[in-house]
Amino acid sequence: MSHLFPRHTKANNPTIEHGAGVYLYDTNGKKYFDGSGGAAVSCLGHSDPDVTQAIKDQVDQVAFAHTGFFTSKPAEALADKLIEHAPAGIERVYLVSGGSEAVEAALKLARQYFIEIGEPQRHKVIARRQSYHGNTLGALATGGNLWRREPFSPLMIETSHISPCYEYRDRKENETAFEYGQRVANELEEEILRVGPQDVMAFFAEPVVGATSGALAPVEGYFKRIREICDKYGILLMLDEVMCGMGRTGTLFACEQEDISPDLITIAKGLGAGYQPIGAMLCAGKIYDAIENGSGFFQHGHTYIGHPTASAAALAVITKLTDGGLVERCRKMGEKLQAALKRELGQHPHIGDIRGRGLFIGIEVVEDRETKKPFAPSKSINKALKKATFEAGLACYPMGGTIDGVNGDHILLAPPFIMEDEHIDEIIAKLKIAIEEVL
Numbered sequence: 001m002s003h004l005f006p007r008h009t010k011a012n013n014p015t016i017e018h019g020a021g022v023y024l025y026d027t028n029g030k031k032y033f034d035g036s037g038g039a040a041v042s043c044l045g046h047s048d049p050d051v052t053q054a055i056k057d058q059v060d061q062v063a064f065a066h067t068g069f070f071t072s073k074p075a076e077a078l079a080d081k082l083i084e085h086a087p088a089g090i091e092r093v094y095l096v097s098g099g100s101e102a103v104e105a106a107l108k109l110a111r112q113y114f115i116e117i118g119e120p121q122r123h124k125v126i127a128r129r130q131s132y133h134g135n136t137l138g139a140l141a142t143g144g145n146l147w148r149r150e151p152f153s154p155l156m157i158e159t160s161h162i163s164p165c166y167e168y169r170d171r172k173e174n175e176t177a178f179e180y181g182q183r184v185a186n187e188l189e190e191e192i193l194r195v196g197p198q199d200v201m202a203f204f205a206e207p208v209v210g211a212t213s214g215a216l217a218p219v220e221g222y223f224k225r226i227r228e229i230c231d232k233y234g235i236l237l238m239l240d241e242v243m244c245g246m247g248r249t250g251t252l253f254a255c256e257q258e259d260i261s262p263d264l265i266t267i268a269k270g271l272g273a274g275y276q277p278i279g280a281m282l283c284a285g286k287i288y289d290a291i292e293n294g295s296g297f298f299q300h301g302h303t304y305i306g307h308p309t310a311s312a313a314a315l316a317v318i319t320k321l322t323d324g325g326l327v328e329r330c331r332k333m334g335e336k337l338q339a340a341l342k343r344e345l346g347q348h349p350h351i352g353d354i355r356g357r358g359l360f361i362g363i364e365v366v367e368d369r370e371t372k373k374p375f376a377p378s379k380s381i382n383k384a385l386k387k388a389t390f391e392a393g394l395a396c397y398p399m400g401g402t403i404d405g406v407n408g409d410h411i412l413l414a415p416p417f418i419m420e421d422e423h424i425d426e427i428i429a430k431l432k433i434a435i436e437e438v439l
């Protein structure tokens with residue numbers, strides 16, 4: 001009997017043996033195309049020699065040294081590399097071990113910033129429904145997934161939620177995409193006025209929504225309007241790029257495509273590409289300076305911040321993404337894959353929408369294509385799709401049904417950026433088998 005928690009054992013998951021390129025192999029020799037990089041993690045695939053070598057080299061030097069005593073070359077170099085490519089105004093990097101930790105750090109930094117600048121009453125966060133920001137208590141409170149939140153709600157910080165930018169479901173017939181985006185962005189202003197502008201600390205959103213809604217990209221102008229509203233009321237704009245960042249949408253930071261600069265950005269997943277657990281919180285110079293010139297110390301920390309081995313791995317990853325041209329490759333491959341999916345599956349009576357950016361693609365499944373009516377959550381279509389795709393040898397990330405009964409089930413594709421043209425056919429063939437069986 002295994003002593004691991006049921007998540008790993010109850011579903012009778014196969015035991016992973018090894019990975020090579022875009023494929024994973026279990027101990028029975030079965031081969032799976034890694035169609036979602038786990039949860040949009042494995043952007044480089046599974047046997048990258050450069051990242052592996054960087055880890056080995058660092059472990060040979062020193063695997064770990066506590067930041068209470070030392071800084072390290074890989075952590076310093078990683079921060080420099082991130083800032084070299086970050087949106088304007090973003091100047092500092094805080095390295096943690098994953099996405100939820102990055103979100104907690106961002107929330108606490110935002111709070112401390114307002115204390116330092118003499119606005120200690122600001123503590124409320126506004127986020128969006130159908131979002132996911134992590135499973136620790138602060139992150140869970142900001143997320144909008146009702147099922148995940150419900151049991152823990154008494155433990156949570158005060159957060160309110162506005163509509164996501166979900167054109168497929170919410171745009172009215174008489175609205176242009178731009179008008180729709182302005183309308184939903186303006187909900188932020190209404191919510192700020194409702195809860196009291198003087199108390200609001202931050203607005204928090206995923207630029208392209210991942211786990212809860214399947215690669216939901218904003219319409220043009222939406223985030224520009226959000227930025228304007230945040231500025232009008234002196235509120236920080238925090239963007240969660242844990243899933244959509246690190247090249248996944250075809251630019252290193254997803255928000256580059258919105259032509260805005262946030263105040264705080266969280267990243268993880270693709271940063272370590274699965275080779276090491278690592279995340280980061282990036283912040284604007286003005287936030288860092290307020291602390292540096294104030295109390296002088298960010299009142300936060302974890303044992304593994306700035307972990308040298310994790311940093312060495314991430315430095316090798318980001319070097320491949322940027323200097324190695326893999327972000328650009330992701331953008332081009334994503335366009336091809338999305339076009340092929342639309343061509344081959346776009347007219348299926350139960351496929352409502354195919355969307356996304358780069359190699360971050362969502363397929364929304366519906367009971368009725370005309371009315372966009374989702375399948376009843378009790379049908380657990382997403383679970384059936386996960387099982388059927390997995391059996392067909394495609395690991396992908398179906399979600400939905402339990403979010404809040406609004407959106408349908410969906411499949412999230414986030415394959416490694418190193419995938420080749422021939423893999424497009426493989427993904428589609430395997431999806432077709434599963435869709436035929438389940439739908």
Ligand code: PMP
Pocket residue numbers: 039098099100101103132133134135206210211240241242243244268269
């Ligand atoms: N934010 C987003 C947007 C995510 O998708 C996730 C993970 N799915 C997290 C935060 C939490 O990251 P982690 O699981 O590494 O704590």
